[in-house]
Every structure is written in structure tokens, then in C-alpha cells.
Amino acid sequence: MRLRVEITIAAPPEAVWAHLEDIASHTAWMADAIAIEFLTDQRQGAGVRFACRTRVGPLRTTDLMEITEWSPPSRMGVRHTGAVSGEGHFELAAEHADHATRMVWHENLRFPWWLGGPLAAGGARPVLRRIWRGNLERLKARVEASPER
Numbered sequence: 001m002r003l004r005v006e007i008t009i010a011a012p013p014e015a016v017w018a019h020l021e022d023i024a025s026h027t028a029w030m031a032d033a034i035a036i037e038f039l040t041d042q043r044q045g046a047g048v049r050f051a052c053r054t055r056v057g058p059l060r061t062t063d064l065m066e067i068t069e070w071s072p073p074s075r076m077g078v079r080h081t082g083a084v085s086g087e088g089h090f091e092l093a094a095e096h097a098d099h100a101t102r103m104v105w106h107e108n109l110r111f112p113w114w115l116g117g118p119l120a121a122g123g124a125r126p127v128l129r130r131i132w133r134g135n136l137e138r139l140k141a142r143v144e145a146s147p148e149r
Contacts, residue, residue: 001111001121003128006104007136011143013092016101017073019143020090023048029138032056032131039064046070051082056127059115085110103139105132 009016019025021044027033032054039049048067054060061083069077069089077089086109093102111120
């Protein structure tokens with residue numbers, strides 16, 4: 001299942017990145033992320049591994065993740081190796097003479113047979129799109145309310 005959501009945030013990419021690079025705080029703006037437990041001593045950069053307890057409606061799972069790309073302030077990549085596997089990344093690009101950021105969230109996920117496989121992915125797409133758009137709206141609100149922007 002491929003999914004792409006995006007938003008424009010009224011802050012430069014460096015200000016958005018400051019929130020994005022704090023992986024532990026993602027639970028504050030991602031409605032589907034319940035808790036994050038780091039599996040490495042490292043908390044930032046490529047190679048960081050963590051377990052993210054995830055909830056979508058009544059479904060709960062632990063998403064094992066590894067940061068695969070770390071290019072401040074423009075791109076963060078992740079590999080999912082839990083029950084749902086795949087790759088994703090956040091892209092940040094300056095807009096409007098660097099006073100705004102276009103943030104794009106890409107995911108390419110595979111659902112296991114016991115979660116319904118490709119059939120479940122088709123049903124999950126609109127639900128996840130709605131949740132992740134809400135996640136980006138919450139991140140936007142956090143960044144735009146921050147005095148550092």
C-alpha cells in the first residue's frame with residue numbers, strides 16, 4: 001500500500017526539522033502512536049532503532065522501526081520491520097522564500113496475511129490517510145505555536 005500526505009507549515013524547514021528530529025515526541029502529534037521505546041542508545045540519526053506501540057481503531061501492534069536516512073533539515077527515512085513492514089520518509093522543502101515548509105509523508109507498507117494482506121491494505125488506505133493528515137495538522141499546530149519558528 002502506497003500512501004502520500006502533505007501539508008504546508010508556516011515556518012522554515014529548520015524549525016520543522018527541530019520537531020521532527022525529536023523522535024520521542026512523535027507520540028504528541030501522531031494519534032496512532034501510543035508509545036516509543038528506543039532499542040538503541042542513540043536517539044537521533046541513521047541507525048536509531050525503536051519500537052512504536054501503534055493503535056488504529058481496535059487494532060494494536062508494535063511497529064519495529066529503524067531510521068535509514070537522516071538529512072537535516074530535508075529528509076528522514078524509516079524502515080518498518082514489525083507486523084506491518086515497509087519503508088517511509090518525510091521530506092521537507094522550503095516554500096515562499098523560506099518562510100514556509102512543504103512537508104510530504106510517503107509510506108509504502110505491506111500487511112501480513114493474518115492482518116488481511118493486500119485486501120486489508122486497500123481498506124486501511126483511507127483510514128490511514130485521514131489519521132496521518134490529522135497527524136500533520138497537529139505537527140503544524142505545534143511548530144507554528146513554537147516561539148523558535
